[in-house]
Amino acid sequence: HPSAFIFDLDGVITDTAEFHYLAWKQLADGLGVTIDREFNEQLKGISRMDSLEKIVALDPALGGLSADEKERLATEKNEHYIKLIAEVTPAHILPGMESLLKDIQAHGIKIALGSASKNAKMVLEQLELTDYFDYIVDAAQVSKGKPDPETFTTAADYFGFAYADCIGVEDAEAGVEALKRAGMFAVGVGLSLSEADYIVADTGTLHFDSVITHYNERS
Numbered sequence: 001h002p003s004a005f006i007f008d009l010d011g012v013i014t015d016t017a018e019f020h021y022l023a024w025k026q027l028a029d030g031l032g033v034t035i036d037r038e039f040n041e042q043l044k045g046i047s048r049m050d051s052l053e054k055i056v057a058l059d060p061a062l063g064g065l066s067a068d069e070k071e072r073l074a075t076e077k078n079e080h081y082i083k084l085i086a087e088v089t090p091a092h093i094l095p096g097m098e099s100l101l102k103d104i105q106a107h108g109i110k111i112a113l114g115s116a117s118k119n120a121k122m123v124l125e126q127l128e129l130t131d132y133f134d135y136i137v138d139a140a141q142v143s144k145g146k147p148d149p150e151t152f153t154t155a156a157d158y159f160g161f162a163y164a165d166c167i168g169v170e171d172a173e174a175g176v177e178a179l180k181r182a183g184m185f186a187v188g189v190g191l192s193l194s195e196a197d198y199i200v201a202d203t204g205t206l207h208f209d210s211v212i213t214h215y216n217e218r219s
């Protein structure tokens with residue numbers, strides 16, 4: 001068996017992408033920039049400030065924003081986002097994920113969260129899943145976000161586990177790249193043309209036994 005499972009949050013445990021989208025959309029509207037759900041795909045898995053940079057880049061007129069102004073805008077988006085996720089409940093857990101966490105725990109395997117979100121702890125609390133997690137990587141303690149491996153290696157280092165003995169679950173290619181660069185076994189959810197070691201269509205088809213079978217067959 002592996003030593004640990006390390007989960008991404010948004011798109012794996014729950015779909016916070018929609019709430020990020022609504023908060024960014026309102027901010028962008030205020031700046032006179034229009035974004036849609038297709039554009040929002042580019043914001044999945046990347047940090048808050050990198051997301052703002054991508055929105056600002058849509059309009060050359062916003063090229064002159066100072067670092068302080070960007071900080072203020074990112075804070076404004078985050079305050080709105082926090083209001084939105086206050087409404088998150090266990091009903092927002094993606095299909096099959098709580099039973100997967102139960103199965104992993106029953107086998108004595110450690111569970112960690114490796115999310116780029118600084119609000120990850122609050123989201124897990126809202127979902128009532130905090131108790132399943134032995135360790136949560138706080139995005140604030142990571143200096144290089146995904147696709148850098150640091151988010152995932154920080155979790156493995158906390159336990160003192162070899163990276164090759166860890167399984168990561170991701171829905172974004174940047175996250176899969178981070179896992180592969182760390183030397184971990186990467187499970188991709190809903191990804192096509194992915195570098196992931198094992199791919200499932202959605203969380204509903206992500207089962208403990210099949211992940212372990214593929215992990216044990218890895219070359």
Ligand code: B16
Nearest residue numbers: 009010043044045048115116117118
């Ligand atoms: P915050 P993940 C990521 O979560 C989101 O996918 C991404 O859209 C967001 O910008 C990032 O967290 C930072 O979130 O503003 O709450 O710190 O997929 O890494 O769990």
Ligand code: MG
Nearest residue numbers: 008010011171
């Ligand atoms: Mg994600």
